[in-house]
Amino acid sequence: MNWEGKKVLVTGAGGFIGSHLTEQLVERGASVRAFVHYNALGSWGWLDESPVCSDIEVVAGDVCDRDSVRQAMHNREIVFHLAALIGIPYSYYAPVSYVRTNIEGTLNVLQSARELGVERVIHTSTSEAYGTAQYVPIDEKHPLQGQSPYSATKIGADKLAEAFHLSFGLPVVTVRPFNTFGPRQSARAVIPTIITQCLTGNVVRLGNLHPARDLNYVTNTVDGFILTAATPEAIGRTINLGSGREISIGDLAKLIIRSVGRPINIVSEEKRVRPDKSEVDRLLADNTLARTVLGWKPAISLEEGLGRTIEWLQQHLGRYRPDVYTI
Secondary structure (H helix, E strand, O other): OOOOOOEEEEEOOOOHHHHHHHHHHHHOOOEEEEEEEOOOOOOOHHHHHOOOHHHOEEEEEOOOOHHHHHHHHOOOOEEEEOOOOOOHHHHHHOHHHHHHHHHHHHHHHHHHHHHHOOOEEEEEOOHHHHOOOOOOOEOOOOOOOOOOHHHHHHHHHHHHHHHHHHHHOOOEEEEEEOEEEOOOOOOOOHHHHHHHHHHHOOEEEEOOOOOEEOEEEHHHHHHHHHHHHHOHHHOOOEEEEOOOOOEEHHHHHHHHHHHHOOOOEEEEOHHHOOOHHHOOOEOOEOOHHHHHHHOOOOOOOHHHHHHHHHHHHHHOHHHOOOOOOOO
């Protein structure tokens, strides 16, 4: 696809993946409108410090408000929908807010896209929708299981996207990233949690150490999003974006500790442990569909991505609270 002048909307553009995606689209010449969450401080999230902030149109609003979504989507050709509540521990405390943002917010995006006749909607799912692997590697036919309120609401959003495609012919693609990591990620995620503790102390405090995850550097994920929007054969499909490699949280912590290069102890704390039946024990992607349909493959390895992330976090430690358990 020639992205030059393509009219694009990115919801959740101020967030971790959304800001990286916005920057990449601008670099490719797209006309990008960034939908960020309205707040009293007037912050655009990570776009505040982005080198492309002067090259985008920023619209503040709330994905839960259909009017603001529809206004932001006016005169757009392609919509990347990333706006969501994503913290799993917080979803135990505030499930209604996840229903409103993840399910009702996605409904607002889909309805507006249908009414306005957009060319394509790229809807963001999550590997958490699969729950603990019933077989590996996990392909897109794997059963879905809501093991947390967060994952349940994402499953609901995925099914709405599926319904709008099958019922109304809306050109939707569902992208299902496995565990994306990299610069700008919140301390609600495990990798920034480990790295910031390693850089500021001699103990890393975590929850369960045995679960295994498929970790994918953020630029790999962004490449997949962009290819999905440019590939007609992707319409109506759900496509995994994962590395096809798994590592346990305990081994991940050891790998990061070796990279930091000094002795650090690993401690499992009860308050960081998910409820037993809510813990997703194993995620490992089958990325065959992404490779064959999109021509996608991860370009940055786990080790290289961790090196880049450690370097970035060393320069931005002031944004994090390593001694606080962030839910």
